[in-house]
Amino acid sequence: MSRYEPSVIEPKWQEAWDKAEAFTARRDPDRPKYYVLEMFPYPSGRIHMGHVRNYTMGDVVARTKSAQGFSVLHPMGWDAFGMPAENAAMERGGHPKDWTYGNIADMKAQMKPLGLSIDWSRELATCDPEYYGQQQAMFIDMMEAGLVYRKAAVVNWDPVDMTVLANEQVIDGKGWRSGAAVERRELTQWFFRISDYSEELLSALDGLTNWPEKVRLMQANWIGKSRGLQFGFETVGGPAGFETLEVYTTRPDTLMGASFAAISPDHPLARVLEGDPKVAAFLAEARKGGTTAEALETAEKIGFDTGIRVKHPLDPTWELPVWIANFILMDYGTGAIFGCPAHDQRDFDFATKYGLPIKPVFLGEAMEESLAEAYVPMKSERVTYVRGFAGAATQTGDDGVATAIAHAEAQGYGKGVTKFRLRDWGVSRQRYWGCPIPVIHCATCGVVPEAKANLPIELPYDVSFDIPGNPLDRHPTWRDCACPKCGAAARRETDTMDTFVDSSWYYARFTAPRATTPTVMEDAAYWMNVDQYIGGVEHAILHLLYSRFFARAMMKTGHLPAMAVEPFNALFTQGMVTHETYETTEVTGPNDPRGEGIKFQKYRFPEEVEHRSGSAFLKSSGAPVDVSPPSKMSKSKKNVVDPMNIIASFGADTARWFVMSDSPPERDVEWTSSGAEAAFKHLSRVWALCSRIGDMPADHKGEGDADLARATARAIDEVTKGIEGFAFNKAIAGLYGFTNTIAKANASTPTMKHAIRTLAQLMSPMTPHIAESIWTYQGGAGLCTQAAWPKADPALLIDDTVTLPIQINGKRRAEISVPKDMPAPEVEKLALADEDVVRFLAGQPVKKIIVVPGRIINVVI
RNA sequence: GCCCGCGUGGUGGAACGGUAGACACAGGGGACUUAAAAUCCCUCGGCUGCAAGGCCUUGCCGGUUCAAGUCCGGCCGCGGGCACCA
Secondary structure: OOOOOHHHHHHHHHHHHHHOOOOOOOOOOOOOEEEEEEOOOOOOOOOOHHHHHHHHHHHHHHHHHHHOOOEEEOOOEEOOOOHHHHHHHHHHOOOHHHHHHHHHHHHHHHHHHHOOOOOHHHOEEOOOHHHHHHHHHHHHHHHHOOOEEEEEEEEEEEOOOOEEEOHHHEEOOEEOOOOOEOEEEEEEEEEEOHHHHHHHHHHHHHHOOEOOHHHHHHHHHHHOEEEEEEEEEEEEOOOOOOOEEEEEEOOHHHHHHOOEEEEOOOOHHHHHHOOOHHHHHHHHHHOOOOOOHHHHHHOOOOEEEEEEEEEEOOEEEEEEEEEEEOOOOOOOOOOEEEEOHHHOHHHHHHHHHHOOOOOOOOEOOOHHHHHHHOOOOOOOEOHHHHHHOOOOOOOOOOHHHHHHHHHHHHHOOEEEEEEEOOOOEEOEEOOOOOOEOOEEEEOOOEEEEOOHHHOOOOOOOOOOOOOOOOHHHHOOOOOEEEOOOOOOEEEEOOOEEOHHHHOOOHHHHOOOOOOOOOOOHHHHHHHOOEOEEEEEHHHOOHHHHHHHHHHHHHHHOOOOOHHHOOOEOEEEEEOOEEEEEEEEEEEOOOOOOOOOOOEEEEEEOHHHEEEEOOEEEEOOOOOEOEEEEEEEOOHHHOOOOOHHHHHHHHOHHHHHHHHHOOOOOOOOEEOOHHHHHHHHHHHHHHHHHHHHHHHOOOOOOOOOHHHHHHHHHHHHHHHHHHHHOOOHHHHHHHHHHHHHHHHHOOOOHHHHHHHHHHHHHHHOOOOHHHHHHHHHHOOOOOOHHHOOOOOOOHHHHOOOEEEEEEEEOOEEEEEEEEEOOOOHHHHHHHHHHOHHHHHHHOOOOOOEEEEEOOOEEEEEO
16 A cells, blocks of 8 residues: 555545445435434635534534444535625625525535535525525415514614614624614514414423533523513503503512512503603603613613502502613513512612612511612512511512412412513514515505415516615515415515524425425425534524424424424534634834834734744744634634645545544634644554555464454444544544554454454544545455444453452552452452552551442452 | 533543543654654653652542542632523
């Protein structure tokens, strides 16, 4: 065998796999199926190391399952709609469609050399009309099933770009692109009724035992179930229709500490009062500012006393003022609260500012200090509370809330209710590059779904991006259509769908990607669910929650079988690929607009930097380089390593091996050039080892046959467990160990050949190309990729003799070798007779001796 | 503020409550070479000892146990998620 040259063997084996159609997924009733999926990429045009790590993990699983006899589905597609394509069109000209499909072609060309076991015949892009047309069909079905509705909602509106902005796109109250002050505007938007499924999406999390606990928790918090009391305040001096004011509280046990009531600026009562110019002025002030987290954080609490009073439910003679306050949200609870400044920080801030009374209801040691801090923990005694609630038994702990609810229900002034934080999913986007919402506005029939025969509603190609706003809105003809109901001239909806819709069902589409219906039941029933889903933790909430909702919606509309309610059986969230960042200190030149002689830091690419004796220098000039700790690879910090460069210099197998080694897959892995070189060196060593074994004379005899056979069995066991347990770093550690063992072994030729063939098989999920070469060179039949996964002989996994450490009072002092099944009393005798033990005991009596068979012996004196 | 996770050599990390530091990177020493690269061998937590060995060591303090990196309680530090959600 010649030198290890990845650039020669890798394309060769990829071609062989293609020719054998080794990765084409086929429905096979005789074999169990396995569906492994990595979160599909956005086609930015360049793959990065994060992609390499993500897809290699999926590939390791897919290849292993395939070798283990499963019928494997491992597809790939493109999450292809979205703003970057439009931004590119605005900045550089060109068309979003051309830009996107060009990027897909580029990225696919970069992914191919990785040698992933992907069934490319199922490739899809969400911007294909064949894909989004089916999505439109489902939208119509969901409308009919009552899962879709329209309502007015307050949004962030960019008056310059003339579009709605997501909260993340509002920075310091300004649009991220235009820099214009963002307005709160009410727009009629399309919504999915995800909140109908709050309870189910929450309770079904318990069944997702193969999901990371962290993700389940994040989803549970996002859904945000709370139990509280809803009751009506009787108003005094309120306008007609507001004889009572409904409020919701999760702390009904603090009801006796009420000092005011407050309503949201968007509350119906506030709107009624808006006729008063003073109220109107206040509301204008209160509604200013974006809806972003930062805007809310810094916003000062402001309020307006309406003059209306309400009666305390437990004491009608006790009246509380009703304020309008900017910190009350309309879309949580009832949009109105009772304020208890003694036990709520926000109420405390508000009461302090406006001089409202602060009335603690809990007595206890914590009381004195906590008065200043406003919040008293639940566990303090509730003496005042008990007085307030008509002499009930003393309450401590969390059941105070339950008791208060029970009391309210018995007295008839309120009832216990369950609320969720989860809101309905607004899917309207005033954007071009997305899936058109298949709806028609007719002057006589109103809002009508498009006829399915007219699907897909394709995006028009002739649009321009030189003016801000949605090009669909100003297209001369695209909006014009006939009403599907009455045939009259009508107008199309010009909003497109949130791209999260596209990614909420692609996993189901992969089971029948070319079908003329969204799914095909037979195929979905065979392939669903996804057995292993792999992706970044950044999708822990939205993408996964929407997908879980969509699976339910698809079930309800007949597009998925009932067994697919939870589409992802197992989820794995992988860590990022990080790299150190490098900066040099530069000085501005004479013509610099910043002024001459000013120092500044400049990021440097890793390939510009060399490391010498623990420090870093610029290759070109030798200037010193500042090194910062590893962080996520990003273009702006220039701490990126292009996978294409690594493949060019070391091959795909080295890149794959490196990203899977060292760090556990759920954690970040730091890319280092020394690590990549080490991976390459190791593969070269394996290659040389294979060559050496190939040169051994067929009749070579050795002493170590039994040992090598045992080591082979152990390696099979260790690597298989490592892969199946998503501990790829441990599987790789096992492969290093096994390689070293083979290299040192002195066994007969057939045993050596068997060992190295097994090594090739065990390596093949990680480094499939070199594995094929070794396999073939050592006389393996067919493709290594298609060979059955090796099985460890259980008899060889158990050693005949075991080495047992002997502890004296918990400290290791000696060890003995004993046959593996020696009875405990004999082990005990041997241990006490050991010379080191005797020396340590020095004649002291043994109080107790513990023998854990096959593990350890502990002598207590 | 609320919820969650994590602290092990110079580094990434191993370790069913049972020999802490597997495997790898970096470092040190050596062989081969005119030399370098490549390759191979040895060494590599700290202190101590000529050595055999001994003592210490998993963020800090305490507890449970024959035995604790692992379990329990309390601190300290780091990271993540959510957040005027009543």
